[in-house]
Amino acid sequence: SQKIEQNSEALNIQEGKTATLTCNYTNYSPAYLQWYRQDPGRGPVFLLLIRENEKEKRKERLKVTFDTTLKQSLFHITASQPADSATYLCAPQGGANNLFFGTGTRLTVIP
Amino acid sequence: ETGVTQTPRHLVMGMTNKKSLKCEQHLGHNAMYWYKQSAKKPLELMFVYSLEERVENNSVPSRFSPECPNSSHLFLHLHTLQPEDSALYLCASSQEVGDYNEQFFGPGTRLTVL
Numbered sequence: 001s002q003k004i005e006q007n008s009e010a011l012n013i014q015e016g017k018t019a020t021l022t023c024n025y026t027n028y029s030p031a032y033l034q035w036y037r038q039d040p041g042r043g044p045v046f047l048l049l050i051r052e053n054e055k056e057k058r059k060e061r062l063k064v065t066f067d068t069t070l071k072q073s074l075f076h077i078t079a080s081q082p083a084d085s086a087t088y089l090c091a092p093q094g095g096a097n098n099l100f101f102g103t104g105t106r107l108t109v110i111p
Numbered sequence: 112e113t114g115v116t117q118t119p120r121h122l123v124m125g126m127t128n129k130k131s132l133k134c135e136q137h138l139g140h141n142a143m144y145w146y147k148q149s150a151k152k153p154l155e156l157m158f159v160y161s162l163e164e165r166v167e168n169n170s171v172p173s174r175f176s177p178e179c180p181n182s183s184h185l186f187l188h189l190h191t192l193q194p195e196d197s198a199l200y201l202c203a204s205s206q207e208v209g210d211y212n213e214q215f216f217g218p219g220t221r222l223t224v225l
Contacts, residue, residue: 101153
């Protein structure tokens, strides 16, 4: 069965550094992958979508890569700020109607 | 109001109670979803509706009963729940089901079953 792994449950980095979060998936080949941000007590918020034929996608300080050979997506936040502290969820396409979500990585940016 | 709203935000119920969760989206979307989020677990998709028709039901126990009277409203009726059903229940909507559609989530209902 399909499996989504976000390698780090928690990640602490210093303000100004680049945060890199990893998402690995196994046993299937999603056509696209989404990343969401979730703050405590709130629902997830969509950040970026990347398709299987796209190697990289950028939005302001965010960058996502999608390596279909490695079955991996990397999510980068450059020049990180304390306001970036949140849980980040990887969500590869599931079936025709859904997404599979990872358990998330809780990022803390230390001032 | 804009976006996706959910009521109540918090709910405590006994195992013999019957209650309902409500979700409303103001985005003109055609698809709506119920998810369950438990600590240390990934979001679990429960139900998917497209234009008021249920298109997915992921082996959810019958004590959870969804209802979608129109494309803007979604309910989750609860009865005879178990303590392990305590979780954050999230509603989401998207323009359509499937391909490349980002999902917009509500704030969730924090459910505690005693």
